[in-house]
Amino acid sequence: MHKRSTAVMAFVLMIVLIGASLLWGAYRGWSTERKQVETSMGTLEDVLSARREVGANILTVARRHLPAGDPLLLSVQEALNGIAQTGSLSQRARANQTLQEGMDGLLAELRQLPSLTADERDSMYVNQLLPQAMEQSAHLTEQAEYNLQAERFNRDFNNSFSGRLARLLGVRPAEQFIPQEGDAP
Amino acid sequence: MRRLTGLLSLLMVIVLLAAPALAEPAASPIRDGAAVLQPTTLADARTLADRVWAATGLRLAVDVRHFLGGADAAAYAQRLLGQQDNSQDTVLLLAVVGEETYAVASGTGAERILGRDARDTLLSRHFRPAFQARDYDAAVADFLLGTARQMQASTGAEIELDGLFGRTQAQPLPQPSTWAPASPAPTGAAHKKIVLPNLNDILGDPISPTRDPARAREQAERQDRGLSWGSIIVIGFVLSAVFGSKKDRRGCGCGPLGWILGVFGLSKFFGWRR
Numbered sequence: 001m002h003k004r005s006t007a008v009m010a011f012v013l014m015i016v017l018i019g020a021s022l023l024w025g026a027y028r029g030w031s032t033e034r035k036q037v038e039t040s041m042g043t044l045e046d047v048l049s050a051r052r053e054v055g056a057n058i059l060t061v062a063r064r065h066l067p068a069g070d071p072l073l074l075s076v077q078e079a080l081n082g083i084a085q086t087g088s089l090s091q092r093a094r095a096n097q098t099l100q101e102g103m104d105g106l107l108a109e110l111r112q113l114p115s116l117t118a119d120e121r122d123s124m125y126v127n128q129l130l131p132q133a134m135e136q137s138a139h140l141t142e143q144a145e146y147n148l149q150a151e152r153f154n155r156d157f158n159n160s161f162s163g164r165l166a167r168l169l170g171v172r173p174a175e176q177f178i179p180q181e182g183d184a185p
Numbered sequence: 186m187r188r189l190t191g192l193l194s195l196l197m198v199i200v201l202l203a204a205p206a207l208a209e210p211a212a213s214p215i216r217d218g219a220a221v222l223q224p225t226t227l228a229d230a231r232t233l234a235d236r237v238w239a240a241t242g243l244r245l246a247v248d249v250r251h252f253l254g255g256a257d258a259a260a261y262a263q264r265l266l267g268q269q270d271n272s273q274d275t276v277l278l279l280a281v282v283g284e285e286t287y288a289v290a291s292g293t294g295a296e297r298i299l300g301r302d303a304r305d306t307l308l309s310r311h312f313r314p315a316f317q318a319r320d321y322d323a324a325v326a327d328f329l330l331g332t333a334r335q336m337q338a339s340t341g342a343e344i345e346l347d348g349l350f351g352r353t354q355a356q357p358l359p360q361p362s363t364w365a366p367a368s369p370a371p372t373g374a375a376h377k378k379i380v381l382p383n384l385n386d387i388l389g390d391p392i393s394p395t396r397d398p399a400r401a402r403e404q405a406e407r408q409d410r411g412l413s414w415g416s417i418i419v420i421g422f423v424l425s426a427v428f429g430s431k432k433d434r435r436g437c438g439c440g441p442l443g444w445i446l447g448v449f450g451l452s453k454f455f456g457w458r459r
Contacts, residue, residue: 014427046392053254053388060252060284121319125283129251129387136384140392 023165030157030166037153037174043145044177048083051096051141054133055080058103061125065115072109076102094179096141103134141177150174214246214269218386219282221249226322229349230329237333240342243295244269245332246277247325253281256389262290276304278328280316283387287316298339299332307331326350412452421445 055076062073079102082095110116110126117123141147154173157163215230222230234245246269253261262279269275273292276299280287289304311331315324330346337344346352385391421444428444 010427049390050254050384050388050392053252053390054384056255057252057283057387060255121282125251133384133387140384 022162023169026162026165027169027171030163030171033153034171034174037146037149040146040149044141044147047137047140047144048092048096051099051137052080052083054130054137055099055103057133058106058130061122061130062106062110064122065110065113065119070109072102072106076106089175089177090180093177096177097179100134100138107131107134144177147177150176214244214275214277216247217249219249219251221282221321222325223322226326226350230325233329233333233346233349236344236346237336240344241298241336241340242274243298243336244271244275245329246275247280247329248277249280249282249321249325250386251281251283252387253284254387254389258284258286258288259290261389262288266290266292276332278312278325280321280324282321285317287312299335303335304332307335322350326352417448417452418445420448424448 059073059076059080062070062076066073076099079095079099083092083099087095107126107130110122116126154176157166157171157173213231214234215227217227230245230247237243237245246266248262248265258279258281262277265279266272266275266277269277271292274294276289276291276295278287278289287308289308291299291304307328311327312324315321315327326349330350330352333344333346336342422441424447425441425444
C-alpha cells in the first residue's frame, strides 16, 4: 500500500514536472524567438526610409509642373508623413499602401501634362527612373527581413502545440506590416 | 639553408603576384552617378584633378546625382567631403540634376587657397548658368577649369590646362551672358531607355540590400529544429528511470532506447521537433 501511494505520488510529481517544464520551455522558446523577430525591425525601417525618399523625389519633380494645392500632391505628402509617424505597423502599412496609390496617380497625372512632355529630363524621370525606383522600393518593402520573419514566426506559432501553450502564458503573435481594415494612416 | 632560401623565394614570388590584387584601387573622386556627363568630360576631369593634385597637393572631386531623396545639398556635400581621402585638402562639387540644386564643400586646407568668396563666385559665374541651361558637361568643365586657374593664381604653381575639355590654356571661360535659359527638348524626342541599376543612386541615405528572402527563410528554418536530440535522449532516460524495469520486474519492460524513440515520436506528433 505504502509502495503504491509512493508510486502514485511519484507519477503525479513527474507529470507536474513534465507539464511545468513544457510550459516553461514553450514560454522561453517562443518569447526568445519573438524578440529575435523584433530585432530585425531595423530592416523594415531602412526600406521605409528608402520609400519616403523615393516619394520625396517624385514630389520634387511634380512640384515643377503642378500647383502647390494639387490634391494628389497633397495626398502623397500626407502619406509620406503617415509612414514616418510612430503609429502601429498596420497603420503605417496602410499609409504605405496609400503612398503607392498616390505615387501611381501622381505619375499618371504628370504624364498627361504638356509641360512635362516638353521637358525631356523630367519626362525621363516620370516615365522611367521614378517608376523603376517605386517598383524596387515596393519590392524591398515586401521582402524586408522583418516581414519574412514575422510571417514565419506567426505561422509556426499558430500551428504548433507549444505555441498554444506559450499563448496561454502571454506570448503574442508578431505584428506584421500589413494594413488592417479600418486603420487610418 | 637551401630549403629556407627556396621558401623565401617562393614567398617573394607570391607577394609580388598578389600585390596588384591586394592594392585596392582608390575610388575616383570624379563620380557621375546620374550618367549625364560625356565620357570625354569625365576623362578630362580626372586628368585635371590629377594635374592639380600633382601641382598643388589639392584634390578636386565631383559628384553628380539625379536626386538626394529630400536631403539638403549643402549638408550632403559636407558628408560626401568627409568620405573623401584627404578631405582637408579637397574641394568637392555636388550637382543634383533632378533637384536642380548644387553645392560645394571644401576642407580647411583647401579653403586657405580657394576662399569661400572665390568659390561662390566660381559657382555663380562659371557653373550655374550652364547648369541651369542643362549643359552639365560645360558646367562641370567651366567650374573645374575656373577652380584650377584660381588655384594656379593663389599658389603660383603651373598647371597644364591645354587641351582639356576641348579648350586651350589661353581660352577664356564663357561668360554668364553666353548661356541661354534652359530650353525644352523638341517634342516627340525619343527617350533612350534608362535603367536604374541601384536604388541607392537616388537616395540620400543608402540602404543595405536585403538578403535573398528564400535563403534567409531556409537558413532560419535550418537553425530552428525545436527539441534537440540531446533533450530527447535526456527525457528518454528520465522516463526510463521512472517507468523502466525494476527489481521486482514490474516495470513496463522498455529499456532506455524504447523511451527515447517514444519521446522522439511524441515530439514529431506534437510538433516539438521539425
